[in-house]
Amino acid sequence: MKARVHVTLKNGVLDPQGKAIEQALGALGFGGVEEVRQGKVIEFSLQESDPAKARADVEAMCQKLLANTVIENYAIELDG
């Protein structure tokens, strides 16, 4: 089973990478681009084939390692 986890900064947390991208896009002539936020995406395959158990495992991985839940949100997608 394939898993994909999105880790994004919570609203209100400063995102200097996003700001840098926004300014660079402006400098390159792309106007009208706003609210740029950069996050991470982590993709992996799991041996677990039961969707409910796989989701619980990935949830635990997010809590323990993949996301800093003080400042980051995460979203889990499972496939296959």
Next chain:
Amino acid sequence: MKARVHVTLKNGVLDPQGKAIEQALGALGFGGVEEVRQGKVIEFSLQESDPAKARADVEAMCQKLLANTVIENYAIELDG
């Protein structure tokens, strides 16, 4: 219009961040996790409301700034 761009390393390009995550998950007791790859996700809002024009703009942003097309793939999602 909201845009979301996924930037991921091409197959065959070494991904040391992904390897580090894989090993850390193993050390935490999460077995059966393989092929971990880490990528970036960039989200922003565009003033352009025509979907075809918006997609062409975001495509150009990816080529010029957001992705290093020598080693990275990108995928564009538009919404609204």
